[in-house]
Amino acid sequence: MATYRELLAQVREEIEEIGAAEARERQGEALFLDVREREEWEEGVVPGAIHIPRGQLESRIEGLVPDHSREIVLYCSGGSRSAFAAKSLGDLGYGNVTNMTGGFTDWKRSGFEIETPRSLTPDQRRRYSRHLLIPEVGDAGQERLLASRVLLIGAGGLGSPSSLYLAAAGVGTLGIVDADVVDDSNLQRQIVHSTDRLGEPKVESAKRTLEALNPDVEVKTFEERLTSENVERILGEGWDVIVDGADNFPTRYLVNDASVWHRIPVVHGSIYRFEGQVTVFNPPEGPCYRCLFPTPPPPELAPSCAEGGVLGVLPGIVGSLQANEALKLLLDIGDTLQGRLLLFDALGTTLDEVAVKRDPTCPVCGEHPTITEYVDYVEFCAGARG
């Protein structure tokens, strides 16, 4: 039976090893993998390193690094734990693994750059534990969400579920624009509000619900209708994503033009009766709202839910899809609905998809834009037939 020392020596003969100086030269190409414990990690890391504690290495590595040929530089504090880790990765089929001898201690002593990761509090670690377990989110993703800012247009049917899920997910700052007060006809679907909030401004009601759900979230309220006059002030606060759940065409076109000029991606959702539409507008990579609908429909073709009705659960589904798209945009993961319009039919329970292409002649995001400043959007939409 071998002693620890003998076993370590044996393992080191089977793996590749480099010193801190040589490891530093591989920065940018190799993936640095820190196998220390959390408390050690929090005190400083090699910039860009990912973290898997040694005890979880085998179970988590394939989720985080699916490519078995990826060049990996492993380190711990002094180089011993990472030596065993390197052997283990080799056994798992990772073919380009190197151990950094001397570990983080040597790295730091050599005066090489380190960074101190922002870290979640124990409360946050419990609250977001189901996110932290997903490789695509993890600690870095959760911290990114907490630092993110999403502006919601409307705290109604779509804004209710999307704001609730974004708040629950820990999106650190949510802005909400809505001029209405809570009405009893809203409560069949607008689940961010409640009966005891009747008559209260929707933005205040939503703020109370969302901040009670998650105290990590700061809700900024804009108790006003989005207009050409206030849009620069509101967007000027800086947002990573806009979730558009407006209830009228003038606001839709205004949100579009402003977001194109501010380069903010928009997660678009709209609903009527049993049917919903969801997509992501993100020029110049993808189309904008005007590429999809260059001309607003005449009023008789554009009844609101107040005129035509809506199944209460429909905004729950469509608004949740919007929250999903927003989270992916914030985390930069997966494939968004950019370039695709998703059509949901609640009666048939069907999802269809149609392609949405950038229009090179689009007056706002096209090659030669003809609309370069805010227009009178009410008049623009009223004149649809003309």
Place this chain on the structure above:
Amino acid sequence: MTKVRIPPTLRNEVGGEREVIGEGETVREVLEDVAGRYPALEAQLFDGGSLAPFVNVYLGGEDVRTLDGLETRVNGSALILLPAMAGGC
């Protein structure tokens, strides 16, 4: 024979149907066939001889404006009529 999916905002024009059938070789022929039977639909779909600018028509998931417009030949896929919806309510 081509299935034409009717959006909720145009269903009154076709007696409440969610889907109707049109005959023809091109998008124009199919839509004109349907509009012939449901005259109220015609005013909402066509503007002069062209598609009304506020109605999108998709064949096999592609906007016919990015194909050959109304002259696009149908291919067995359903046609989807899709006007913009504003509601977030």
